[in-house]
Amino acid sequence: MPQGKSGGKSGGISGGKTANISVGKFLTFEGGEGAGKSTQIKRLAAALETSGLEVTATREPGGSPGAETIRGLLLDPAAEWDAPTEALLHFAARADHYTTRISPALRAGNWVICDRFADSTRAYQGYGLGLPMAAIETLYEVALGDFIPDLTIILDVPVEVGMARMNARDGGPDRYEQMDFAFHERLRQGFLDIARREPARCAVIDADTDIDTVTERIFDCVSQRLGVTLSL
Numbered sequence: 088m089p090q091g092k093s094g095g096k097s098g099g100i101s102g103g104k105t106a107n108i109s110v111g112k113f114l115t116f117e118g119g120e121g122a123g124k125s126t127q128i129k130r131l132a133a134a135l136e137t138s139g140l141e142v143t144a145t146r147e148p149g150g151s152p153g154a155e156t157i158r159g160l161l162l163d164p165a166a167e168w169d170a171p172t173e174a175l176l177h178f179a180a181r182a183d184h185y186t187t188r189i190s191p192a193l194r195a196g197n198w199v200i201c202d203r204f205a206d207s208t209r210a211y212q213g214y215g216l217g218l219p220m221a222a223i224e225t226l227y228e229v230a231l232g233d234f235i236p237d238l239t240i241i242l243d244v245p246v247e248v249g250m251a252r253m254n255a256r257d258g259g260p261d262r263y264e265q266m267d268f269a270f271h272e273r274l275r276q277g278f279l280d281i282a283r284r285e286p287a288r289c290a291v292i293d294a295d296t297d298i299d300t301v302t303e304r305i306f307d308c309v310s311q312r313l314g315v316t317l318s319l
C-alpha cells in the first residue's frame with residue numbers, strides 16, 4: 088500500500104488523497120527517452136499477472152480521459168508553453184489521472200504501474216528547465232496530497248545510449264540530433280539526484296545492458312522491495 092509522506096491522513100490542500108487506505112501497490116518508472124521504460128513495464132506487468140496479481144498499466148501525461156485531453160494540449164505543436172504552464176498542465180493531468188484511475192484501481196487491489204509520474208515533472212521542468220523545485224513540490228501537494236509511489240524505478244542509461252535506441256526505433260537519425268545533449272544530461276542527473284534524496288522510494292537500475300538483464304535487475308528489485316516472487 089502506498090505510504091503517505093506523513094504516514095497518516097493527508098494534510099494536503101486536496102484533502103482526502105491519502106494513500107494508506109489503498110490495498111494495491113503503486114509503481115512508477117522513470118528515466119529518459121530510450122531508457123527502456125515501455126519495454127520493461129510490459130514485462131513486469133506480465134510477470135506480476137502471472138504471479139496472480141491484478142495489474143493496471145498506465146502512462147503519463149494522460150492515462151484517464153481528462154488527462155488525455157490535457158495531454159493533447161501539452162503535445163500541441165502550435166503551443167509554446169513556458170515551464171510554469173507546462174508544470175501546471177502536467178499536475179492538472181496527474182490529479183485527474185490519480186482521482187479517476189490510479190486511486191480506484193489501488194482501492195480495488197490492483198497493482199498500478201505508471202510510465203512516468205511526478206519525477207518526470209521534477210526532472211524536465213525542474214532540473215531541465217529550471218523551475219524552482221519548491222514550486223513543483225507545492226503543485227505536487229495540491230494535486231496529490233500525501234500520495235507517493237511505493238516504488239519508483241529509475242532506468243539509467245548514458246544520454247547517447249538512449250538517443251541511439253530511439254534513433255534505431257524510429258528508423259531515422261534525425262530525431263535526437265535536434266535536441267540538446269546538455270538538456271538530456273541534466274535530466275539524467277536530475278533523476279539520479281531524486282533517487283539520492285529519496286532512497287526509500289526510489290531504486291536506480293543500470294539499464295545500459297541487454298533487455299533480459301535489465302528485466303532481471305528490475306524483478307530482483309521489485310521482489311526485494313515489495314515482497315513478491317517474480318521469475319523471467
Ligand SMILES: Nc1ncnc2c1ncn2[C@@H]1O[C@H](COP(=O)(O)OP(=O)(O)O)[C@@H](O)[C@H]1O
Pocket residue numbers: 118119120121122123124125126127252253255256294295296297298299301
Ligand atoms: N536494454 C535494451 N537494449 C537495447 N535496446 C533496448 C533496450 N531496452 C529497450 N530497447 C529498445 O530501445 C527502444 C526504446 O525502448 P522503450 O522501452 O520504448 O524506451 P522508453 O519507453 O524508456 O522511451 C525500443 O526500440 C526498445 O526495443
Ligand SMILES: [Mg+2]
Pocket residue numbers: 124125126202
Ligand atoms: Mg516509452
